[in-house]
Amino acid sequence: MSRPSDSQINSDLLKPLLHTSWRFYLLVAFFGAIVLFGVGTWFYQAYHGYGVTGINWPVFWGFYITSFVFWIGISHAGTLISAILRLVQAEWRRPVTRCAEVITVFALMIGALFPIMHLGRPWLFFWLAPYPSERLLWPNFRSPLVWDFFAINTYLTGSVLFLLLPMIPDFAVVRDKATGLRKKIYTLLALGWRGTPKQWHRLETAMSIMAVVILPVAVSVHTIVSFDFSMAPVPMWQSTIFGPYFVAGAIFSGIAGLIIAMAFLRKFLHLETYLQPVHFENLGKLLLVMAVLWGYFVFNERLVTYYGNEPAEMAVFWRTQRESFAPLYWTMVVCNFVVPLILMGIKYTRRTIAGCVVASLCVVAGMWLERFLIIVPSLGHKYLPYAYGIYRPRMIEVIIAGATFAAMTLLYVLFAKGVPIISMWELKTPEHEPGAGHAPDTQASLGEVRP
């Protein structure tokens, strides 16, 4: 396939912005309705008290915290992956980065909602922020929840910058093409971009700095999320492996989320020229690596617990391994390890988009289960047998957790309507870049995309 010309890129990628079909309105109405229903359900919960959920004594965390960790995990799709690919100058990343970075921003926004929704008194969530208050009290900086608050806010700020910076040249292109109100809006967004060598140089410099800065932030965010568990003396929670285990799991689910999003974009926005099977294959390879890494961490965690043979931990261990939670546990292992290992390990299935999507759907489901299986079995089975308990989610929690998937889709659809979902200037970059492109040998070694 020959490389599309610049005008071809412009017209292909600006089409969703300039032409709106009835299908767009249908999508927005459908997902918007689900999101509204979810918001209404949350108000219902806030009004009637937390008792309408399935949370009980002793399982005080359930679906919401599971979903929180899940979405923060998904958020590692973008910024982290795109930053890594930028740093190693993997040329095939160019059409992938923006759809990945958008996932990060939206998944973080959704994930950050869950700790608020799960509060007993959600209207007081701002007490987590350090501000001079009439209570003359700072937040407790020893609490991992406060670390969470800062980590997520830092990551969100960084990710928004990381997403916005490379959008400026594309905004300028839209500005030049659009008319009327739209022109005014994009003129504002383009921040006076003229495409001078100086501006390109500054953009490149800013992107290189952000790519380096965002990496430790991304790693720290999910490590701190894992601290929410590993800092409490709960059987199977207090584990030194949780930090890297969670980060690996987050990147794992993030790649899966990215593959699914890309497959939908390719289908609905007709981006076959840009999102080619080779992109899915390369991401599939990453998925394979992460599946193996995930398997390694789980094996490690389980084996060490088994040999440690601490009674309270063993109770939880057997509960997940072969008692009441065993069906979920083994489903997780199949979804997260067996399926991606087979589908992504075999070249034939890895090279089909369907294969990549099926593996990714399994991983997303499996990673959600993983978080659930970390939280609930341990809480229901702490130390005193008198305080053992079970947790069954109620409809309220299922609706709210489910509605966030609709929220993610809705935000994504709206974003793709307002911004070119594939970075246009990065596809055209060799002409623009003052550094005259990246070294061709890295390009070859990381899989040539554009002939």
Next chain:
Amino acid sequence: MPRWGMAADLDRCTGCGACVTACHAENNISTVGPYQAMRGRAKHWIRVERYWEGEFPDVKLKFRPVMCQHCGNAPCEPVCPTYASQHTEDGLNAQVYNRCIGTRYCANACPYTVRFFDFFNPEWDKPLHLQLNPDVSLREVGVMEKCTFCVQRIRGAEIQAKADETPLKDGDIKPACAQSCPAQALVFGDLDDPESAVSRLSASPRGSKLLEDLGTQPAVTYLSRQSES
């Protein structure tokens, strides 16, 4: 500065549950009804755990009253983002309801599972609403609550002693559970006073702490049954 603590003599405990009832009455703990109780929303700041050992008919029944252990190194305290759960100078593990935003992290971190969440606003069947204790604040929906060692009685006795210009004597303060225990299995007092009843009982060779290995340094000592020690 005293360091409050308790001793529970398991040889004396008959499992009657008077402590549970007294605690509910003293501390305005709302009851939630059978349906919510079945769903795990019951709140008992003190509970009598029952454990059966052996196979029928050779069965032994054991009781253990469990309340907040007021740990010297409490896992619930560092995890609270708003200092709702914090340590007082006199060794109490205090819960400030107005600071609590309901993350429920403290309840997860507590190895004894003695913290309770208000899933609903409190309600009392008539005429129970007329017997509320004015010394204890009601807790609104969405906050955590737990045993306070009847802090209102401690503070009341301290203020009274100061007004009378007499020092507090051992036995002046009795939490509702200790006061109502017909077998006097529960003894409360100052652990820093070597002469106090609770200090002497806590030093007993029969004494042990619940889940001591976790390093929580509980202020409650359980005296094991004579037949087992």
